[in-house]
Amino acid sequence: MDRVWLKRYPSGVPAEINADYFPSxxxxxxxxxxxYPNKTAFINxxxxxxxxxxxxxxxxxxxxxxxxxxxxxxxxxxxxxxxxxxxxxxxxxxxxxxxxxxxxxxxxxxxxxxxxxxxxxxxxxxxxxxxxxxxxxxxxxxxxxxxxxxxxxxxxxxxxxxxxxxxxxxxxxxxxxxxxxxxxxxxxxxxxxxxxxxxxxxxQGSDIAFLQYTGGTTGVSKGAMLTHRNMVGNLEQVSGCLDTFLEKGHEHVVTALPLYHIFALTANFFTFFKYGGTNLLITNPRDMPGFVKELSKFPFTAITGVNTLFNGLLNTPGFKDLNFSTLRLSLGGGMAVQRPVAERWQKTTGTRLVEGYGLTECCPLVTVSPYDLDSFNGSIGLPAPSTDIRLVDEAGNDVPAGEAGEMLVKGPQVMLGYLNRPEETDKVLKDGWLYTGDIARMDEQGFFYIVDRKKDMILVSGFNVYPNEIEEVVAMNEKVLEVAAVGVPNEATGEAVKLFIVKKDQSLTEKEIIQHCREQLTGYKVPKLVEFRTELPKTNVGKILRRELRG
Missing domain, CATH: 3.40.50.980 (Rossmann fold)
Structure with missing residues (x-):
């Protein structure tokens, strides 16, 4: 694909970066x-x-x-x-x-x-x-x-x-x-x-820095092998986008997303450490009043989060009264930023909510909105420096301009592969291109828009939830004959998990299923809705059609 997005890059953003600038x-x-020996690196x-x-x-x-x-x-x-x-x-x-x-x-x-x-x-x-x-x-x-x-x-x-x-x-x-x-x-x-x-x-750059676990494109959690070069490359890409915008030694970033998540790990920990910034670590962001109280004591210049976090802050008493005079960068990722939230955030704080797109397999940054946009445009932004993107159809052919296709990514940030899973690696990595499973289109300026998801993954507050895992857990219950898990729209979390179940034992209740899931799954994976049916839609070979259940 012709890199048309380079013409839209703000002044000072390079087309290429050097992924070997730092050996590790x-x-x-x-x-x-x-x-920055005497600067505060982290506050908690x-x-x-x-x-x-x-x-x-x-x-x-x-x-x-x-x-x-x-x-x-x-x-x-x-x-x-x-x-x-x-x-x-x-x-x-x-x-x-x-x-x-x-x-x-x-x-x-x-x-x-x-x-x-x-x-x-x-x-x-x-x-x-x-x-x-x-x-x-x-x-x-x-x-x-x-x-x-x-x-x-x-x-x-x-x-x-x-x-x-x-x-x-x-x-x-x-x-x-x-x-x-x-x-x-x-x-x-x-x-x-x-x-x-x-x-x-x-x-060396080829040494593995992180085994960052993700569902990849299917159910079981897999360790994405992220090398030192992958991480350094992605940090240089971030720097390429932000060097003319961030001030070294003077940034104060709010880190409410957990550092074990790839988004906060790169965007907060490493990026702001590299810039000599100060990270305010929030241990429990769910305590919104306590979170707002922490913000009132910290003259923050940047904040990252997922749509639900920004929405939560906007609806917490006292947030709108904070001093936003120092705030210059608000970065949303992990899940789609909703227009009403982005517009309200800009109105309340005076800064635009910049949206980025990434995957664990890419350390994670792939695209990000340029900082010179006046307002939210609904896109996931432009590809980062040294990043190539192709959009292809089911046969792997490039789609014509303006049409939707699966997004393929190539660049120094693309993982080595999945630990212990060569077959899974081969499914998503072909000739250096990572098959993301996301369907996107590109406009004439090079802005990308996610239009659908090829894979069945459910995105709950920025966390990947894989139907296979949920279904496997539910199927442990002997009263269940068949089960399918799908994502449904949810105002608070973007998507929520919904189960469709065919009972083997008619005494089975929704409460029993939810309780069973709570014992086996971490909170964000627990289904919010359960619907019992007499049968589930299937293909002619008997595979359950989740797509039909999503409606």
Whole structure:
């Protein structure tokens, strides 16, 4: 496809970037630490950590992993925690030890956690005590060698940290009872690591930085292998789009999306670390009044989120009264930004809500709206520098201009493949092109618009939900004869999961099904609607037609 979008790039945005500018993510860490040693890198619950302090603690953690635990370059290490100050220390420590990060959603059920840890062959996990009971339920099925346990307040200082830990455990009762065979305390690893010597490994662009789990194009969760070069390339692409817009050393970004999600990981953690910015980490964005209170104390210049988050803020008392004079960048991704939300956001804050599009398999940025647009235009923007996009029909032929086709992506950000799944990799990666499964069209200026989704994936508040997984869980119930899961429009979350069930036992109730799903699936995957039918539509070979059920 002719790169017509290059003519629409704002002044200063390059057509190409150098994905090898930094040999690895470790070089980005070193540069920012050297340039902004005394700047606050992250703030959480009122406590800040400087670039210099983060350097010291992450190095100590890396030394502990290397020397005390004997981890080698390439070993997989899992992180299971929400947005806390421990996260950047641990993430940087793992990468600095030359290991591979496996991000785990802390709300995962034992079944989901077991799959991810087994598939990634993670030898070590750093987990917040609040979720230790989930790990305990499957500990004897795993080949974990080390468990590092942390409490919510571990990085908040002795006084505040102790108070937070007591409140979390005894007043809010957010730490269910657990029994783990063996574990070490996070703060003990830092103390011990500080006495050990750290050896910086020689990293190459081809080394895997992240095993970032996603459903890909079908049900079972797969580890997208994201190399250092993939991540560096995507960060250089982000910089290409934002260099003339963001001010190095002066940005303050609100990070309410979880850092274990690829969007916040790249757009917030790495991008603003590279720019010498300050990340305000929100541990529980669902507490909207508390979230707004945090915002009132922080002169933020940027905020990222999904449509539901922006909508939630707009409907929270006190938000419209905040001081938005410093805000310049509002970035929406993970799910489609709705026009009414974008228009209301612009009216309330005075800044446009910029929409981007990405996939876990692309680290994630593929397209983003240029910052010089006056208002929301409903597109997912223009391809990032060094990104090629084709739109093809079912036969793989390029479609004529203006027509819709499946979106194919090529660029330095495209993953190596799925861990342990060559067949799945071959389905989506052909001749360097990633088949996204999304149907899009392009206008004459090069703006892309998502018009449909080829795959059956359901998008709930920016999280991928795969019907196969839901159906498999529901089918565990012996009263179910047949089941199909589809996505239906939902004002709050974009889409919600709806089940269509044929009963084997007529005593089966909606309540029973929902309860069963709650025990087996993380919250956003739990169906909101259940409809019982006498039969489900099928193809002539007996495959259930989800498309017909979606109507």
């Amino acid at each position: 993510l470790l070089d980005i860490f070193s540069q920012s630490i050297a340039q 619950m009122g406590k800040g950590i400087s670039y210099q302090e983060l350097d010291k603690k992450s190095t100590a953690f890396a030394a502990y992993l290397q020397t005390e635990l004997g981890l080698k370059k390439g070993d997989a290490v899992a992180i299971m925690m929400p947005n806390l100050l421990q996260y950047p220390i641990v993430l940087m420590g793992i990468l600095r030890a030359g290991c591979t990060v496996v991000n785990v959603n802390p709300l995962y059920t034992a079944r989901e956690l077991e799959h991810q840890l087994s598939d990634s062959k993670a030898k070590t996990i750093i987990i917040v005590e609040n979720f230790a009971h989930t790990l305990a339920a499957v500990e004897n099925k795993l080949h974990l060698e080390h468990v590092i346990l942390t409490k919510m307040g571990d990085c908040l200082g002795t006084l505040k940290g102790t108070a937070v830990n007591l409140v979390v455990k005894y007043i809010k009762k957010l730490v269910p009872a657990y029994k783990l065979d063996k574990f070490v305390r996070f703060n003990d690893t830092l103390a011990k690591g500080a006495t050990l010597s750290y050896s910086q490994p020689v990293m």
